[in-house]
Amino acid sequence: MKNLALLFLLISVISCNPKPHASSEGALPPNSGVHMNGGITKPKNIILMIGDGMGITQITAGMYMNGNKLNLEKFPVIGLHKTHASSGLITDSAAAATSFASGIKTYNGAIGVNNDTIGVKTILEEAEENNLATGMVATSTIVHATPAAFIAHEKRRNMYEDIADDFLDTEIDFFVGGGKKYFDRRESDDRDLIAELKDKNYTISDYFTEELGKVFIPKNQNFGYFTADADPLPVSKGRGYLRAASKMGIKHLLKRSDEGFFLMIEGSQIDWGGHANNSEYIITEMLDFDKTIGAVHKFAEKNGETLVIVTADHETGGYSIVQGSKMDSLATKFTTGYHTADLIPVFAYGPQAEIFSGIYENTAIYDKIREAFGFKGPGRELIVEEKD
Numbered sequence: 414m415k416n417l418a419l420l421f422l423l424i425s426v427i428s429c430n431p432k433p434h435a436s437s438e439g440a441l442p443p444n445s446g447v448h449m450n451g452g453i454t455k456p457k458n459i460i461l462m463i464g465d466g467m468g469i470t471q472i473t474a475g476m477y478m479n480g481n482k483l484n485l486e487k488f489p490v491i492g493l494h495k496t497h498a499s500s501g502l503i504t505d506s507a508a509a510a511t512s513f514a515s516g517i518k519t520y521n522g523a524i525g526v527n528n529d530t531i532g533v534k535t536i537l538e539e540a541e542e543n544n545l546a547t548g549m550v551a552t553s554t555i556v557h558a559t560p561a562a563f564i565a566h567e568k569r570r571n572m573y574e575d576i577a578d579d580f581l582d583t584e585i586d587f588f589v590g591g592g593k594k595y596f597d598r599r600e601s602d603d604r605d606l607i608a609e610l611k612d613k614n615y616t617i618s619d620y621f622t623e624e625l626g627k628v629f630i631p632k633n634q635n636f637g638y639f640t641a642d643a644d645p646l647p648v649s650k651g652r653g654y655l656r657a658a659s660k661m662g663i664k665h666l667l668k669r670s671d672e673g674f675f676l677m678i679e680g681s682q683i684d685w686g687g688h689a690n691n692s693e694y695i696i697t698e699m700l701d702f703d704k705t706i707g708a709v710h711k712f713a714e715k716n717g718e719t720l721v722i723v724t725a726d727h728e729t730g731g732y733s734i735v736q737g738s739k740m741d742s743l744a745t746k747f748t749t750g751y752h753t754a755d756l757i758p759v760f761a762y763g764p765q766a767e768i769f770s771g772i773y774e775n776t777a778i779y780d781k782i783r784e785a786f787g788f789k790g791p792g793r794e795l796i797v798e799e800k801d
């Protein structure tokens with residue numbers, strides 16, 4: 414009886430043993446750091462790239478004006494997201510970025526807060542808590558709606574100095590963008606947030622002091638660089654840092670944590686071209702963003718444990734390509750100087766890319782990033798502590 418019971422126990426132990434992981438990437442080196450979870454290969458790093466105002470027509474125009482090709486074509490998985498905000502069908506960048514960052518629908522103008530203006534923890538803050546390195550690169554000011562919604566919690570998007578102040582509440586490892594004046598020549602107080610960041614283990618520099626490519630970044634420090642006092646220039650007027658800054662960010666974040674990183678990269682001015690109903694502006698910014706997409710894709714291809722997601726917050730301009738267009742000279746029209754309600758494409762490449770196929774709410778981007786990282790719990794944590 415005893416022996417039989419033991420044998421039974423032995424058999425059940427053997428049959429309960431998990432099957433060896435059926436990895437689709439059998440060639441991964443040992444200790445590559447890719448988390449395995451029930452046979453699913455998890456990305457160690459996630460790079461979220463947001464082309465502000467980049468609808469299907471903005472992508473199409475960039476593609477045809479670039480000899481019928483884009484780096485975006487290298488992304489095997491494509492989905493669509495619904496952009497509507499809680500305050501109306503037509504979203505703005507603040508509400509949309511808050512949906513990506515915090516997984517909630519909120520009102521236009523909201524930065525990391527819900528309909529009751531209560532802060533909701535962002536994916537960047539969650540990444541920090543999970544010991545990942547974090548970074549942001551933008552071609553707007555770094556306190557503009559899209560980057561702001563990943564790091565700040567404020568009632569209104571134009572509270573730039575309060576948003577700058579929120580940078581001190583995080584441990585973001587790397588940021589590059591405009592908006593220096595909101596940090597060191599403030600109207601609401603005399604604080605010098607750049608000095609305060611330096612006291613918090615940051616190396617901070619700017620376009621006035623030295624070229625971005627020449628800055629030495631100590632690997633045991635966080636890093637911030639201001640590309641302009643206010644808004645950076647359009648790419649057509651000489652701005653050119655998005656690709657280089659993104660590559661620097663990746664390089665620095667790899668050194669900052671063995672656990673992985675989360676990096677948000679924004680091509681901010683595709684939207685500004687749409688607001689200006691300026692096709693040339695849209696196309697030059699679109700191609701600058703695509704050049705950066707190419708560099709990021711190349712890194713992800715080599716690295717093997719990085720998931721890259723490219724999407725937009727909304728379309729801008731009601732942009733269309735009309736009769737009279739040729740491959741290299743487009744006739745275009747606009748239906749609005751504001752945003753539209755179009756579904757927005759999502760492109761994904763790397764481990765877990767397949768979870769981005771289908772049609773879903775913009776808030777699902779948050780859940781899918783959490784799922785890919787393997788973060789525990791439902792997320793969307795309210796920030797209860799009172800801010801001054």
Ligand SMILES: [Zn+2]
Nearest residue numbers: 466506684729
């Ligand atoms: Zn806009």
